[in-house]
Amino acid sequence: MPKRILVWDDRRHGTGSPVIDEQHRRLIAGINALYDGVEIGLPHAALRHALASVLALADRHFAVEEAIMRAHGYPDLARHESEHRALIAHASNLVNALDPARPARTALAFAYLVDWAEAHILQADKAAGAFVAARTQRPEPALADGSSALPEPPR
Ligand SMILES: [Fe+2]
Numbered sequence: 001m002p003k004r005i006l007v008w009d010d011r012r013h014g015t016g017s018p019v020i021d022e023q024h025r026r027l028i029a030g031i032n033a034l035y036d037g038v039e040i041g042l043p044h045a046a047l048r049h050a051l052a053s054v055l056a057l058a059d060r061h062f063a064v065e066e067a068i069m070r071a072h073g074y075p076d077l078a079r080h081e082s083e084h085r086a087l088i089a090h091a092s093n094l095v096n097a098l099d100p101a102r103p104a105r106t107a108l109a110f111a112y113l114v115d116w117a118e119a120h121i122l123q124a125d126k127a128a129g130a131f132v133a134a135r136t137q138r139p140e141p142a143l144a145d146g147s148s149a150l151p152e153p154p155r
């Protein structure tokens, strides 16, 4: 039976930004869908493609979050950005580690991804959200294409 390895909880994970929270929900859904894919035995190539899609989604999410922090003069922006860059720098390792024939290695890749996401949302993203919420009620900056939505996660 497929499991959720990350469960979104508004009170626990909410940053105070509806745009960021919605993107986090989609990222978590993508990670859970990928985990389900491993559990039900999707082909190796499909899993790697799905993980690459989740990481690409994360990269676009980081750009949105960084634009919001920059627009509000968030003082801890550089450190926050370096956490984002650390995940992206690790992306190809994670994709390569995902191998259903090597379950221990796959489990480690998931553990890294889940730990990174939980720790980053609970600490860095919530701190940034609290700063933005406390400082101003100004609306979040619109994206270049006028949208704030990310596509649905891969299934
Ligand atoms: Fe972040």
Ligand SMILES: [Fe+2]
Pocket: 020, 024, 061, 065, 121, 125
């Ligand atoms: Fe985030």
